[in-house]
Amino acid sequence: xxxxxxxxxxxxxxxxxxxxxxxxxxxxxxxxxxxxxxxxxxxxxxxxxxxxxxxxxxxxxxxxxxxxxxxxxxxxxxxxxxxxxxxxxxxx
Amino acid sequence: xxxxxxxxxxxxxxxxxxxxxxxxxxxxxxxxxxxxxxxxxxxxxxxxxxxxxxxxxxxxxxxxxxxxxxxxxxxxxxxxxxxxxxxxxxxxxxxxxxxxxxxxxxxxxxxxxxxxxxxxxxxxxxxxxxxxxxxxxxxxxxxxxxxxxxxxxxxxxxxxxxxxxxxxxxxxxxxxxxxxxxxxxxxxxxxxxxxxxxxxxxxxxxxxxxxxxxxxxxxxxxxxxxxxxxxxxxxxxxxxxxxxxxxxxxxxxxxxxxxxxxxxxxxxxxxxxxxxxxxxxxxxxxxxxxxxxxxxxxxxxxxxx
Numbered sequence: 001x002x003x004x005x006x007x008x009x010x011x012x013x014x015x016x017x018x019x020x021x022x023x024x025x026x027x028x029x030x031x032x033x034x035x036x037x038x039x040x041x042x043x044x045x046x047x048x049x050x051x052x053x054x055x056x057x058x059x060x061x062x063x064x065x066x067x068x069x070x071x072x073x074x075x076x077x078x079x080x081x082x083x084x085x086x087x088x089x090x091x092x
Numbered sequence: 093x094x095x096x097x098x099x100x101x102x103x104x105x106x107x108x109x110x111x112x113x114x115x116x117x118x119x120x121x122x123x124x125x126x127x128x129x130x131x132x133x134x135x136x137x138x139x140x141x142x143x144x145x146x147x148x149x150x151x152x153x154x155x156x157x158x159x160x161x162x163x164x165x166x167x168x169x170x171x172x173x174x175x176x177x178x179x180x181x182x183x184x185x186x187x188x189x190x191x192x193x194x195x196x197x198x199x200x201x202x203x204x205x206x207x208x209x210x211x212x213x214x215x216x217x218x219x220x221x222x223x224x225x226x227x228x229x230x231x232x233x234x235x236x237x238x239x240x241x242x243x244x245x246x247x248x249x250x251x252x253x254x255x256x257x258x259x260x261x262x263x264x265x266x267x268x269x270x271x272x273x274x275x276x277x278x279x280x281x282x283x284x285x286x287x288x289x290x291x292x293x294x295x296x297x298x299x300x301x302x303x304x305x306x307x308x309x310x311x312x313x314x315x316x317x318x319x320x321x322x323x324x325x326x327x328x329x330x331x332x333x334x335x336x337x338x339x340x341x342x343x344x345x346x347x348x349x350x351x352x353x354x355x356x357x358x359x360x361x362x363x364x365x366x367x368x369x370x371x372x373x374x375x376x377x378x379x380x381x382x383x384x385x386x387x388x389x390x391x392x393x394x395x396x397x
Binding site for chain 2: 013022
């Protein structure tokens with residue numbers, strides 16, 4: 001299970017499928033693709049695992065993304081977002 | 093209003109050597125003290141049109157540029173800068189007093205003025221539309237800026253774009269345009285009537301000369317400008333003019349990387365920069381011929397696209 005790191009208010013601006021997001025904890029600004037923002041917003045509502053995120057967000061990602069590959073792609077994205085201290089995994 | 097040109101040369105020297113010359117640049121009052129003739133001459137030439145306050149008036153910045161004392165006075169004389177008693181720079185050869193003064197004036201703004209988002213960018217206006225040119229050194233930003241200025245554009249700044257945090261308007265801070273190395277000859281050829289300071293050689297940026305800001309730009313120092321375009325310029329020898337639209341999120345990051353105080357401002361900087369990106373169209377721009385660049389910018393400012 002993953003959640004948004006407490007203290008992150010997820011302030012972002014999105015234009016044409018790309019977004020910039022203000023990191024409250026580091027003061028840095030990150031360039032993200034729109035899919036990453038969708039993942040963050042879904043996790044803000046409630047902690048989820050990669051498979052559930054994939055099922056919920058399937059229609060938001062490119063139609064040509066292989067549905068079977070989506071959970072793995074989202075798992076990679078979560079690892080990247082964790083590196084930026086935006087999300088963290090919860091002990092099961 | 094009294095300007096530097098209104099002061100007899102003797103009075104200018106007396107203020108600089110005594111209580112300080114209180115010089116107005118954009119929203120700032122600078123108290124300048126100096127005993128260096130090269131600096132006095134540079135101020136008389138390039139700041140002739142700038143307003144001067146009474147010697148005892150309020151000042152945002154207190155600058156002192158003095159000849160180094162002791163043996164240095166006679167042997168390879170140097171200039172030392174201090175701001176409110178602190179000396180953040182190493183002394184430089186005396187001949188570099190005027191370029192040092194310009195760097196110091198920039199330093200005061202970038203280190204002290206956090207009421208604005210400050211972008212390392214030239215900004216010019218024509219037909220009511222401001223174009224912001226953020227760029228690292230070597231991109232040809234100042235050359236392009238100088239060329240536009242000599243073709244009637246209003247100079248807001250060649251080095252620091254001050255964006256008001258609440259509404260995104262750009263505050264004018266017109267100052268002399270810094271030209272380096274080959275750019276000096278290029279602008280002399282491009283605008284033979286332009287007023288340039290005598291070139292100073294062997295600075296840590298090479299040979300430096302400054303182009304006087306147009307009097308009309310200095311007179312309009314109270315009028316903010318509305319940004320319409322953000323253009324990231326790159327000079328490339330022999331390249332045809334190309335203007336490539338940039339995604340807004342990428343333009344945001346590009347401006348943030350070129351801002352002096354984006355990090356310092358935190359969320360306020362993020363919000364202000366987002367508004368600036370909303371209000372403008374952003375492009376990457378490559379050029380080699382100044383005439384082509386000036387023509388294209390003229391069309392952009394006139395048509396808004």
